[in-house]
Structures are given as C-alpha cells and as structure tokens.
Amino acid sequence: MNLDLRIPMGLMFTLVGLILTIFGIATNGSPIYDASLGINANLWWGLVLFVFGLTMFLMGRRSEKRLAALPPEPEEPGEVRRGH
Amino acid sequence: MLNLTAVDWLIMLLYFVFVLGIGFALKRYMKTSKDFFQAGRALPAWICGLAFISANLGAQEVIGMGASGAKYGLETAHFYGIGAIPAMVFVGIFMMPFYYGSKARSVPEFLRMRFDEKTRALNACSFAVMTVFSSGISMYAMARLIQALHVFDGLFHALGWAPEGIFTFSIVLSAIIVLAYIFLGGLTSAIYNEVLQFFLIIAGFLPLVLLGLRNIGGWAGLKASVPVAYMHEWKGVAHASTNPMGIEIIGIGMGLGFVLGSGYWCTDFLVIQTAMASKNMESARRVPLIAAVPKIFFPFLVILPGLLAIGLPTPHTTTTTTYAANGAIIHNTVVVSPQVEQGRGLVPAKINPVTGKPMLTASGQPLLDYDMATPNMLLHFFPTGILGLGLTALLASFMSGMAGNVTAFNTVFTYDLYQSYIHKGGSDKHYMAVGRWATVGGILLSIATAYAAINFNNIMDTLQLVFSFVNAPLFATFLLGMFWKRATGHGAFAGLITGTAAAMLHHGLTLPIEARAGIHGGWLAVVHHYPSDMAQNFWGAIFAFSANFIVTVVVSLATKARPESELVGLVHSLTPKPERAHLVWWKRPEALAVAVLLMAVALNIFFY
Numbered sequence: 001m002n003l004d005l006r007i008p009m010g011l012m013f014t015l016v017g018l019i020l021t022i023f024g025i026a027t028n029g030s031p032i033y034d035a036s037l038g039i040n041a042n043l044w045w046g047l048v049l050f051v052f053g054l055t056m057f058l059m060g061r062r063s064e065k066r067l068a069a070l071p072p073e074p075e076e077p078g079e080v081r082r083g084h
Numbered sequence: 085m086l087n088l089t090a091v092d093w094l095i096m097l098l099y100f101v102f103v104l105g106i107g108f109a110l111k112r113y114m115k116t117s118k119d120f121f122q123a124g125r126a127l128p129a130w131i132c133g134l135a136f137i138s139a140n141l142g143a144q145e146v147i148g149m150g151a152s153g154a155k156y157g158l159e160t161a162h163f164y165g166i167g168a169i170p171a172m173v174f175v176g177i178f179m180m181p182f183y184y185g186s187k188a189r190s191v192p193e194f195l196r197m198r199f200d201e202k203t204r205a206l207n208a209c210s211f212a213v214m215t216v217f218s219s220g221i222s223m224y225a226m227a228r229l230i231q232a233l234h235v236f237d238g239l240f241h242a243l244g245w246a247p248e249g250i251f252t253f254s255i256v257l258s259a260i261i262v263l264a265y266i267f268l269g270g271l272t273s274a275i276y277n278e279v280l281q282f283f284l285i286i287a288g289f290l291p292l293v294l295l296g297l298r299n300i301g302g303w304a305g306l307k308a309s310v311p312v313a314y315m316h317e318w319k320g321v322a323h324a325s326t327n328p329m330g331i332e333i334i335g336i337g338m339g340l341g342f343v344l345g346s347g348y349w350c351t352d353f354l355v356i357q358t359a360m361a362s363k364n365m366e367s368a369r370r371v372p373l374i375a376a377v378p379k380i381f382f383p384f385l386v387i388l389p390g391l392l393a394i395g396l397p398t399p400h401t402t403t404t405t406t407y408a409a410n411g412a413i414i415h416n417t418v419v420v421s422p423q424v425e426q427g428r429g430l431v432p433a434k435i436n437p438v439t440g441k442p443m444l445t446a447s448g449q450p451l452l453d454y455d456m457a458t459p460n461m462l463l464h465f466f467p468t469g470i471l472g473l474g475l476t477a478l479l480a481s482f483m484s485g486m487a488g489n490v491t492a493f494n495t496v497f498t499y500d501l502y503q504s505y506i507h508k509g510g511s512d513k514h515y516m517a518v519g520r521w522a523t524v525g526g527i528l529l530s531i532a533t534a535y536a537a538i539n540f541n542n543i544m545d546t547l548q549l550v551f552s553f554v555n556a557p558l559f560a561t562f563l564l565g566m567f568w569k570r571a572t573g574h575g576a577f578a579g580l581i582t583g584t585a586a587a588m589l590h591h592g593l594t595l596p597i598e599a600r601a602g603i604h605g606g607w608l609a610v611v612h613h614y615p616s617d618m619a620q621n622f623w624g625a626i627f628a629f630s631a632n633f634i635v636t637v638v639v640s641l642a643t644k645a646r647p648e649s650e651l652v653g654l655v656h657s658l659t660p661k662p663e664r665a666h667l668v669w670w671k672r673p674e675a676l677a678v679a680v681l682l683m684a685v686a687l688n689i690f691f692y
Contacts, residue, residue, distance in 0.1 A: 003113065003276075005279060008102055008106055009102075009279070013283065013287070015098055016095055016098060016287075019094060020470060020473070023091045023469045027467075033467055035466065035467050036295055037295060037299055037465075042467065042470050045470055045473075049287055052287075
C-alpha cells in the first residue's frame with residue numbers, strides 16, 4: 001500500500017492525548033470537573049488516547065520498515081495468482 | 085452556555101490539519117482513474133471494514149440513534165441486531181463474490197452487466213440524485229447543530245461578525261474541507277478519513293457513556309430511572325401496543341431485517357464502494373464481516389447516550405442559600421430555561437418560536453426535541469478540553485458522511501453517466517479530471533440542497549420519503565439478479581418501477597396515528613392507520629419489495645432469457661465457488677460470519 005494510515009492517525013491521537021493530558025494536569029482540581037462528576041476527564045482520557053495513538057504509530061512504522069526491507073513486489077495487486 | 089477555550093479549538097484545528105494533510109499526502113499516489121475512484125483496489129481489509137461502517141456513521145446515525153434511543157429505548161438496537169448485522173454477513177458471504185468478482189466499478193455498472201443498459205441508467209440516475217441530496221441534508225443538519233450548540237458564537241463575537249453568518253460559515257467550511265481532501269486523494273482519502281472518524285467517535289463517545297452510566301448509578305441505576313419497556317429489545321414485541329415503537333414482530337423482522345436493512349447494506353454503493361476498494365476477493369468478502377464486529381457494540385456507543393439523557397434527572401431552577409463566614413447570606417440561583425425545565429431528563433422540550441411556549445402533543449404532553457439528546461449529553465458531562473474532542477467527533481461524523489456520498493456520486497456520475505452516455509472512449513486522464521470536477525459539482529449541489537432546506541420546511545422529510553420510495557424495492561432486484569439465472573433485464577426494470585410505485589401507493593393510502601394527511605401519508609385516501617410512522621415505514625418497504633419481486637419474476641418468465649454463458653460470474657449457480665482451500669479454516673470468511681452471528685445473538689439475548 002502507498003501510505004500506511006496508522007502513521008498519521010497514530011500521530012494525531014498521540015498529539016490529542018498529549019494536549020488533553022497536559023491540560024488535565026494544569027487544571028487538576030479545578031471546578032470545571034464538576035461537570036464530569038469530579039473526575040479529571042482530560043487527564044485520564046488524554047492518557048488513554050496517548051497510549052492508543054503511540055501504539056498505532058509504532059505499529060505503522062514497524063510494518064513500513066518491514067515492507068521497505070522486502071524485495072519490491074511484482075505489480076498487479078489484487079490478482080493473487082496461485083499456481084495450479 | 086457553551087464555553088469553548090483554546091484547548092477545544094486546538095483539538096478541532098489539529099483534526100482539520102490532519103484531514104487535509106492526509107489528502108495532500110495521498111495526492112501523489114493518484115495516477116490513474118482506478119486510483120482515484122476505486123482506491124487502486126489495494127486497501128487492506130481492516131481499513132475498508134472500518135470505513136464500511138463509518139460511511140454510515142454520519143449525522144443521521146450518531147444524532148438519530150441517540151434520539152431514537154431517547155424516544156423508543158433499547159428497541160432501537162433492532163436496527164443493529166436485525167437490520168444491519170445479518171445483512172452485512174449476507175453481503176460478505178453471498179453477494180461480494182459477484183460485486184468484486186465481476187470487476188464492476190460501481191453498483192449500477194454491476195446492474196448493466198447482469199441485466200441491461202436501461203436498468204443501469206435508472207439506478208445510476210436515481211442514485212446520483214439521492215447521494216447529492218443526502219450530502220446536502222447532512223450539511224444542513226450539521227450547520228443547524230452548530231447553530232444550536234453555539235459552537236462558533238464565541239469566535240464570531242470575538243471577530244465582530246454578525247451571528248447570522250454562522251450557518252453559511254459552517255456550510256462553507258465543511259464544504260471546502262471535504263472538497264479539498266476528495267479532490268486530492270479520491271476514494272482513498274474518503275476511506276482514510278472515515279477510519280479516522282471511526283476512532284474519533286469512539287474517543288469522543290466512550291467517555292460520555294462511562295460518565296453517564298456512573299452518574300445514573302450504573303446499569304441498575306439506568307434500569308430504575310427509565311420505564312421498563314425502554315430497557316427491553318424483545319419483550320413486548322409480539323404485539324404493537326406493548327412496545328414503544330408500536331410495531332409487531334413481523335413488521336420488524338420482515339421490514340427492517342429483510343427489506344430495509346438488506347436494501348441498505350447490500351445494495352447501497354455508498355457502503356459497497358469501500359468493500360470494492362479492498363485488495364483481493366478474500367479481503368472484499370471479509371470487509372463487511374470485519375465491519376459487523378464493531379457494529380455489534382455500537383448500540384452502547386450511540387443509543388445509550390440518548391437513553392441516559394432521558395433517564396437523568398431534569399434540571400430545575402434552584403436557589404441555594406449559603407451562609408458565608410462573615411455572616412452574610414448568599415442566595416445562589418441557577419436559572420434553567422423553560423425549554424429545559426419542560427423537557428424530560430436532558431432532552432429539552434420543543435419551543436414554539438412565535439409564542440415562546442413549549443409545543444404540546446395531541447395528548448397534552450410537551451413535545452420533546454429528541455435530536456438534542458446526544459449533543460446535550462456532551463455539553464452536560466464534558467469539561468473544556470475533552471469537550472473539544474467530543475465536538476470534533478461530531479463534526480467528523482458529519483463531514484465523513486458527506487464525503488462518502490460525494491465519492492459515491494463522482495464515481496457513478498463519471499463511469500455510469502458520463503462515460504456511458506455523454507463521452508465514450510476518452511483517455512483515462514480525462515475521466516479522472518471529470519471525476520475531480522464531478523466532486524466540485526456534487527458539493528455545489530449539496531450546498532444548494534442545504535440552502536433549499538432552510539427555505540422549505542418540509543424538504544428534509546420529503547427527501548427522506550423519496551429515498552424510501554426508491555430504495556425499498558432495490559434489494560429484490562439484486563436478490564433475483566444474483567440467485568436466479570432466469571431473471572431478465574426487462575423484468576428487473578419493470579420490477580423496479582412497480583416497486584417504487586407500490587411504495588408511493590402504500591404511503592398515499594395509509595397514515596400513522598396522530599398525523600395529519602399530507603407529507604406523513606394518506607394523500608390519496610386513508611384506508612389504514614399505523615401506530616407509528618416507523619411501522620408505516622417498515623410495512624411500506626415490505627409492500628415495495630414484494631411488488632418488485634413478483635413483477636420481476638412474472639415479466640422475466642414472459643421475456644427471453646440471456647444465454648447462460650453470458651452470466652458466468654454474475655449469477656450464483658453459474659459461478660465457481662470462490663477459491664479458499666489455501667486458507668486455514670478460521671481465516672475463511674464463513675468462520676468469521678458464524679462468529680459474528682453468534683455475537684449478535686448474544687447481544688440480543690443480553691438486551692432481551
């Protein structure tokens with residue numbers, strides 16, 4: 001495939017996670033969390049998204065490296081010919 | 085009201101940057117029209133699978149399922165358990181070999197291969213018109229929601245712009261973004277953004293459901309705060325009067341399961357295009373099955389917010405008196421608008437814009453604005469920061485719904501209308517350019533539809549109605565075409581026309597209770613009353629399907645059959661079984677299908 005989606009997608013969620021986590025730390029204990037039942041939703045959900053994004057990103061990078069290491073595939077994808 | 089801060093804007097901006105970035109990154113891979121319209125037929129199955137459900141996860145789904153959850157309760161999950169899952173399994177196992185194997189580039193093109201030119205032309209024209217209108221409706225709904233939530237009010241205030249411009253601003257902004265990324269990256273761009281949106285919806289809605297459940301006291305708390313019938317999917321379904329939707333088992337099973345669900349998931353090019361973009365036959369067959377797995381769990385994500393919104397306590401104007409340390413008495417009054425106070429839970433009442441009083445139903449209850457159930461949940465539970473994420477998820481779902489429609493439109497327009505009837509034998513580059521400009525045209529028409537919707541109150545209802553007339557009979561044509569080699573082009577064409585006519589006739593002769601004759605039905609004469617518009621809808625679909633089925637069979641038998649040699653690869657009995665002996669048994673699509681069905685049954689038992 002041309003562009004592995006996991007790389008930009010992972011990057012986006014990593015950044016969103018990072019933003020939420022930092023914002024969550026900065027606003028810890030603030031009355032804005034009355035709405036979310038006293039839970040620091042930004043901090044916790046930011047961490048979850050950060051881990052998810054990073055995992056995606058690393059998976060994408062790994063498969064890209066693996067593909068680059070392989071010899072170039074013959075053209076005509078989708079037409080898997082099996083000798084029989 | 086809504087207080088968005090810099091963090092919220094930052095997250096929204098980040099999403100827009102990535103969406104456009106993906107478009108630009110894909111531009112250099114768009115070399116042939118196959119790359120542009122069919123994503124080169126080279127995408128992995130998991131990406132196409134997630135895009136397959138995301139294509140449907142537009143505004144109507146996210147807002148509509150929440151609204152339906154608030155209105156009908158867990159019975160809404162039938163749209164998943166009966167409507168979507170079996171149809172997705174069916175299209176993956178039985179129909180995909182013909183869609184993918186025939187090398188058709190679109191669903192109308194498949195109809196030309198199987199039947200004839202006129203059937204294709206009919207389907208291509210009605211489909212092209214409907215997709216443009218759908219994306220226009222999506223645009224309109226988004227702009228209205230942005231207005232209702234006051235998303236851009238702060239921005240407009242800060243810039244000194246008139247708030248009347250918010251509607252236009254929302255429409256133009258979304259149109260430019262969708263246009264840019266499809267113009268650059270074609271179907272691949274649309275599919276990638278659908279996958280991005282899939283994860284954004286989970287990221288935005290999962291914490292919402294968790295917070296809502298925690299607030300209401302878990303599953304037991306939710307059960308205690310809504311009427312009993314709301315928590316059951318099947319109990320009371322044997323008779324129309326004992327379930328909130330007012331439909332009995334036959335109507336649901338046949339109408340939703342067999343006709344509407346299958347009609348949508350098995351024939352709509354909007355979703356089928358994602359499966360046709362996958363890299364080989366096995367992947368293409370796995371796409372709808374992969375899509376079905378998250379689909380099983382989506383009721384928790386999109387229906388529960390609506391149900392929770394109804395179950396939570398209704399806010400009232402309250403005055404709390406506190407005594408400060410210095411002896412001063414402080415009265416703290418939280419004023420709640422009558423709109424909210426008259427509502428139920430977090431679902432506000434509808435306000436008559438002229439009198440300012442809540443609108444009432446025929447039985448004197450306040451009319452509720454169910455569409456606000458899910459958005460109000462977001463505003464209620466999310467602090468700034470994660471609120472930006474939730475709103476981004478909403479915007480993403482609107483935009484990718486639009487994008488799916490636009491890519492389906494440009495493909496059908498270019499291949500099935502332009503290449504077939506306007507300009508044959510052009511170069512590949514020419515058709516790719518036409519596709520790009522069809523994208524521009526499609527978006528401009530969508531914008532026109534969105535503006536028409538402001539001026540004509542009923543246009544949305546009317547369009548939905550017309551779609552149901554056209555869509556309801558379609559599945560019969562595909563079913564007969566793929567599984568009955570005797571079906572002929574004349575038969576299919578006559579069947580489609582009759583099916584649509586039957587749907588219109590049914591609508592003209594029946595009326596839901598508590599509705600006036602007109603747009604809701606009964607415009608010829610009222611011979612039957614249905615308990616709800618949903619019931620009317622389902623039964624209309626059943627009539628349309630049956631009429632199409634019978635007429636197609638009769639006319640086919642009376643006309644000359646096509647030689648069998650021409651139908652190889654298009655009809656089940658004449659096509660060799662897909663090669664799969666080289667796959668381990670658990671990797672075969674059939675094994676995945678059984679697993680999906682078992683999960684769906686388990687879900688239905690859980691929600692009983």
